[in-house]
Amino acid sequence: MNENTSKQILNERYEVVSELGRQTGRRTLLATDLQTQQQVVVKVLYLGQDFDWQDLKLFQRESETLKTLEHSQIPRYLDYFEFETSDDKGFGLVQTYVGAKSLEEQLQAGRRFSESEIKELAISLLEILNYLHQRQPAIIHRDIKPSNILLSNRSGNSVGEVYLVDFGSVQNIAAQEGGTITVVGTYGYMPPEQFGGRTKPASDLYSLGATLIYVMTGLHPTELPQQDLRIKFPQAGYISRKFADWLEWMTEPSLEQRFTSAQIALDAIENPPQRRQIIQELNPALSKPQGSSINLIKTSDRLEIILPPTGFGIGLIVLISCLTPFAIGITFLSQGLDSLNRALATNTLASGFFWLLQGSAIALILFLVLAAIFKRAHLQLNDGYLTVIHHLLGFKWSQKIIKMNQVIHVKMISDKYNTGVKENLFMYHGNRVVFNFDEYCNLNTLEREWLKNEIRDWLNKMRHSLNND
Incomplete structure (x- = not known):
């Protein structure tokens, strides 16, 4: 690998001006396009002793992803090439150059941000993420952090123009579901699920929230204490309680309680749900909600849930x-x-x-x-099947839904952020819904939470018992 890259010409077109950054086996270079005389960024992956095929896979994915993107706040794809010299060989990715300092550099230089500026920064980045996550398939950045955010043209109280760069860890949902697990990202900014190699669009929200906490406190997320995987950050005197609540929702370790999309996070930024009140309501508790008409019988080998009639819905x-x-x-x-x-x-x-x-x-x-007034659904779960027995005016009929060893997990969809999303409680086999509770009974949020925890508790105990046998 040639250490002196200045004035080197790559692909007979790109004259290297300076080095912008380096990692093992990689360099990011500022170069001049000799055909257009424009400054460009050339990311180079070298096929040296430290070469890893997984690095090439990510490098090619970054190239293919940038080809599909057209956004004023994301670098634009220009070229991709292979090269071989007397010293090196490898691949090059060319993209537009943004003449701006990173958020990391500006923080290190002592720049501080007001709450309104942090919100402006958050909104700009959420709009970029909304664009990425609404692609088909959704594109997940997976490495949002201060060094991958560029700011330029600051004026007055404005944070300036915001850019999201370095798509070297990018992944789309289709590649994730059909490929092997790859753990990438930066420690401190990665949500818990990313350590397992399975990311969601909400994973980028966690990384953005951790970045904003760094902007607010001046401390890297790893320097802050944690409790139950939650980042415990001191609330700066100029930061409102509402915005602190919003940051806590962004960095909630549980995917089920975190904002589920960039659009929801955008809608909630000025008026988020009260953090303490919601957490108290959603704390897992195996106690029946007051006033509920649901009957539940649980033993070591069976779980029975009797749902009341649906009533007259819209x-x-x-x-x-x-x-x-x-x-x-x-x-x-x-x-x-x-x-x-x-x-x-x-x-x-x-x-x-x-x-x-x-x-x-x-x-x-x-x-x-008659069904709305009198029909009840009786769920029976044992180590054999999930069975639904319908009762109506003395008549009953049963339906075997699925073998219990195929019921993988229970998921609750709740409208914690008052966005109008339809609430539901599902049982899944893989990605397939095998039972929708809200088709059989009109449940409220607390009833869904209670049933979800009761079923998970029983499933875990049943599986533990079977494994011991």
Whole structure:
């Protein structure tokens, strides 16, 4: 590897001006494009003694990803090439150059940010993440940190123009689901799930939250204490309680309690849910919520959950409203249509069809009303199957859903941030929903949380017992 890269010409086109950064087997160079006379960034991966095929995979993924992106705050792909000299050989990725200092450099130089500036920085980066995460498939940066954020043209109280750079750790959801696990990122900014190699769009939110905490406190996240994996940061005197709550939501170690998307984080930044109140409500507790009509029986080898009737939801009311005209009868509705009445009177087959339609509508409405008032769903979980038994006015019928050894996990979707998302409680086999509780009963948030914890507790104990056997 040639240590003196200045004035070196790569790919007979890019004249190296200076070195911007280096890692083992890699360099980031500032160069002049001899064809356009524009300054560009050339990232070089050398095929030396330290070469790792996984590095090449990430390098090529960065190139392919940048090709698909068109965003004013993300470097633009320009070129990709292979090179070989008397000293080195490897690959080069060329992208546009942003003449700006990193957030890390500015903090090290003593720059400080007000709450409004930190929020402005957060909003700019969340808008970039929203663009990335809404791609199909979603693109996850996986290495958001102060050194990968550039700031330029600061004026007055404005934080300036914000850029997100270094897509060397990028991953899309499709590659993640179909490939091997790769753990990349920077310690202190990585959420817990990233250490397992399985990242989600919300993983970038954690990294951004940890970055903003560093901006606020001047301390690297690893220098701050932790409690239950939560970063415990001192609230600076100029930072409001609301914004501190928002940062806690961003860096929540649990994916289920963290903001789930950049858009939700954007919507909540000015008025986030009160942290202490929500955490208290969502603390796992195996106690039945007060006033709940759900009955639960749990032993070491079985779990039974009896759900009350669904009642009259909006969907059911709409369905009954659509059926009502048929139940009243076409003949009644068409009293003013003499031609239709004469046709029904003379055509026995047509008349019989409409009577059948009317009778079916009446029967269906009657069943829906009785089911809403009286039908109960009885879930039975044991080491064999998950079975649902339906009870209605003395009648019952059962349905085997799935073998219990195929029930992998239980997931709750809750609208903690008041965004209008539909709340649900699901049981999964892999990525497939095998049971949706809210199809059988109208649950509230506390009931979902209680059932989720009861089922997880029973599943864990059952699996532990089977393993011991």
